[in-house]
Amino acid sequence: MEIQNTTVNKQKNKTMVKSPSLWKQTYRRLNKNKLAMISLFFLLFMFLLSFVGPHFSPYILDRTNIADMNQAPSAAHWLGTDNYGRDVLTRLMMAGQISLTIGIAAMFLSIIIGSLLGAIAGFYRGVVDMVIMRLADILMSIPGLPLLLIMGAILSEWKVPAEYRLYIIMIMLSFVGWPGLARLVRGQILSLKEQPFMLATEVLGLSDRRKILHHLIPNTVPLLLVVATLNVAGSILSESALSFLGLGVVPPTPSWGNMMDAANNFMDFRKRPWLWIPPGTAIFLTVVSINLLGDGLRDALDPKMRR
Amino acid sequence: MNEMLLEVNHLQTHFYTENGVVKAVNDVSFAIREGETVCIVGESGCGKSITALSLMQLIPENGKVEAGEIHFAGQDLLRLSKKDIRRLRGNEIGMIFQEPMTSLNPVFTIGEQMIEPLQEHLLLSKKDAYKKAMALITMLGIPNAEKIVNLYPHELSGGMLQRIMIAIALSCNPKLIIADEPTTALDVTIQAQILDMLREIKQEFNTSILLITHDLGVVAEMADYVVVMYAGKVVEEGPVLELFANPQHPYTKGLLKAKPVIGERKDRLYTIAGQVPNLVDLQEACYFADRCEHAMDICRMKQPALTTMANGQKAACWLYEEGENR
Amino acid sequence: MSETLLEVTDLKKYYSSSKGMFKKFGDAVKAVDGVSFTIEKGEVFGLVGESGSGKSTIGKTILRLHDKTDGEVKYKGKDVFSLSKKELRHLRVETQLVFQDPFSSLNPRIRVGDAIGEAMVEHGLVSKQEVRERVLEVMEKCGLSPFHIDRYPHEFSGGQRQRIVIARAMALNPEFIVMDEPVAALDVSIQAQIINLFSDLQRENGLSYLFISHDLSVVEHLCTKIAIMYLGNIVEQASKEELFKNPMHPYTKALLSAVPIPDPTAKRERIILKGDIPSPINPPSGCKFRTRCPMATDLCAEKIPDYHDAGGGHFVACHYV
């Protein structure tokens, strides 16, 4: 009875074609954003470099060999060697593994805790909401870095073996990260609940479970995706700061942060910049790409979210 | 008849969006005489508001006035320098918008916002400007002006704010007032007050009014001359009595029959099928062809020009191309 | 006489306007301040009023979308506010709501077909396999083309979205639909299409509507019985013919004269009310309309007019009528 696009238009008449899923439409919009795509490819390159690179490097990570100590970048060692004779490039790649894993793991933890508590507070209001939000307020009022310092101190107190230390750092970062996230998710749930289409789910007699799974969460995912991306950037920065101060990832496990403390002694700092400039640059480029990708994602997902 | 105040010829305003160029105003021409109220009527998306904004060159960021002339009191506004156009706005042409609640700055008092055009155009001192503002408020029938002047916009109702907007538009005694759907956001009884006020202003100051609306009832009550727009083009224009008594273009006829009217009992409303076409890359055709009962082949191939009828009415439709009156 | 579908007696709904811990009831907003009416099966009951009259609040309260302050709402003889969980679920199938703003009443992230079919499956009216079939059928009935089923809401115009909202409501083939200004946001040509759709659906399925609007011309076309509201109360209620032929309450007369008629030759006695609509937080004493009423006297300020039958079911609340 009604033609979708009148013949007056040049566009052809779309028949039974199934419009692409929202995610495909989002990807198409993201594709148009050159900056975001460059950042995406750079991040993929960083991942490959960190997780696959070490297998190709001729040097085994921890084998120190005093013979070629402190060599400037050369054909053999593209980024030179450190004062234990270890190849800086290989250590950089291994460190990448650690820093990226911690960043992403901390993000996942914060997202899970934050969105769960935020959703519960937002959906069920009342006392639950009050308790969660006051707890979030309290945690957010303790300044981030000092809190991490204290927790870092607790870690070194308990003489935690190196590999467990990584997991605890992830927990620490998410412990500081989740309140901000919970508040964002709660705000989103509250504003969604005011929308008429949520009132419609009530009128249609849909169950609470259906309302949350099919209506609230799909509309919160875009925000979560953007916040998650930016959270990874924040986690990497915090981890590297902690490790630089010697309270995060502790040698011998390499992390971009603790590779930088080579710059603390004056000789290395002046004479051997290849020791501390590459990890610093790696952090910067990774974080800037994540931020650009996050911004591009925000525009692609929902132009109205341009906060 | 008093002579021409404003003459718009072949106005073209286009918008550059991601999915193509939108010809919001596509070759629109009309004229307003002194002391005359001209109504531009049409549904949403027909370009009536953009036409009004083009006159004042207040087009949003991604739009541009491509072509056309706007002769106002002997000068072509499109050729004026930025400074001259600015000196004209609020001074010789006053403007009223649709949403009174958001049209005033929430962090300045009513008084502060009323004296601005007075100081800018009439170079009044702050004290005199406040006095004139209070006089304007009282003239428009709003009680205790001294209190109103110090209130903030959120402390007044929609109807009251719209009266303040009218006071601001009137403050420099303009020759023309452009009202873009001034009563759409108001309740019926408040709308009646505002329309009544506009009619009084026309009587008292002989100001010409360009009224933009989608409500045919408001057109019947206010207009001397009517211009009907559809998808960016003028499809019909004419004096109000002839246009309502004997509408020419099928779209105008359809609109008049589709609107339920108090007192006229109908069991089914006449409907115009389909919907407004997408304005991006429109073909050379009459844009109403797909929704028109009398659509002929020629309608889908060539765009009809605006032809003048015997009694001075104009319509852009192939039914009347040969000039006889269907 | 057809049986009574809905009976509302002395319904009150107050919002406390002061937020925070110190909730005082003194300055509560009296959105609905004692309203009674009944809707028979197959009837279209029109509720007309300007902003702040409380008409939308009534629509939502009788569907128990939020709680009431006082009064009683009976649907098919059963008090809506004391239904068990199971009975409430059943009520949700029989009664539906159509919204004013088509752009925000559809979940933007699910396809149109799912939005319409979702409730049917949830209430077990149809199995997962046949749901697509049933959805296409309902869409057809509401003037939507089959290939719209897999599209997303942002790909439709305002008018088409309203058809989707209606299809979603019709999917549960309800008996009673509350329509909260369903055509206010649409253009005239689209409005006519939707109004005709309402009449067809009502005729074919024997539906009853509560039609909430501020537009008297649309109400006159569609409704069989009309109530005029002002600041939380019904000031006049009568059958359509009676109300338009012989309006009694001064507010109704002013409202009728304020509606612009698309006929420049029409000569009408014009009643322009002075002043603005008072704030619902502290409405005027006695008759709430007295501050704007052309024939207000001291009596109006002292005593609240009683809502009486002025003959033949034509109710009105005014001392002088």
Added chain:
Amino acid sequence: MKQYVLQRFLQMIVILFGTSFIIFFLFAMLPGDYIDSNINLTPQRAQELKALYGLDKPVLERYFSWLGNALHGDFGYSLKHQEKVTSLLNKYVWNSFFVAIFALLLTWSIALVTGVFSAIKQYSWFDGFVTFFVFAAMSFPSFFISLLFIKWFGVDLQILPIGGMIDTGSDSTGLAYLFEVGKHMILPVIILTLLSIGSLTRYFRTGMLEVIRQDYIRTARAKGLKERVVIFKHALKNAMLPAITLLAFELPGLFSGAIIMEQIFNWPGVGRIQLESVSFRDYPVLMAFTMFLSCLTIIGNFLADVIYAAVDPRIRLK
């Protein structure tokens, strides 16, 4: 309005106590303390000292005793520096404060100008440059940028001093002292500015962009006002209102000291004291200082809400 302030004040008190409890509880989790780190103490001597400092009583009791004297202004005794915590902090906090206040002024003025202009000239090359600069500034690790600046300005070009507050061994006083400290402060201030300017510029830019699209800006133009007046009177005041509350959030930052910057520049600020007290397990200092910062944050939040309510007429007159 007064009721809103009262309610927010009560909420603030609750959060203050909640924070103090959690911080104290965190410290209680720390096994060992300053006395344990001093290895040449005999076990039972250590026990005596602990009793003396009351470190052996159960956590809850210690919390309330700590809270008791905290309310009287006695924040305990720094074991490492052998002096009252409050006087220790008082000595160092002002060094951090000066750097922070200069950085704040610089950040806010630059961010305001660039943010507003990049919003007005959207899609221009200036806006493109500012957006790139914002992303870079937000993504730089603080220690990396400090090291880079020391390398470029301190080591390679040698035009700026890179360590401490005054040249080593100099005893200049009065104006010369001020001039010297000023020279030493240049790099730290620039770095602190760079680190915080990114998000603030973006905040001002988004704020302005949003306000410029409002109806009342179109009305202002329709009144024939000069573009300058439309932007810097009508738009700016609306965009700046929420920004004022941000000022209150900067309160803790002024006193917290940039831990990393002070470490790298060995700037005798309160941040270094904090780091030092972590490694020496001098918990009373750490405890008192973290509590001090939390109070500032909470007071900052409270002030932000109150200022916003007072400044925005829509809320003030409710």
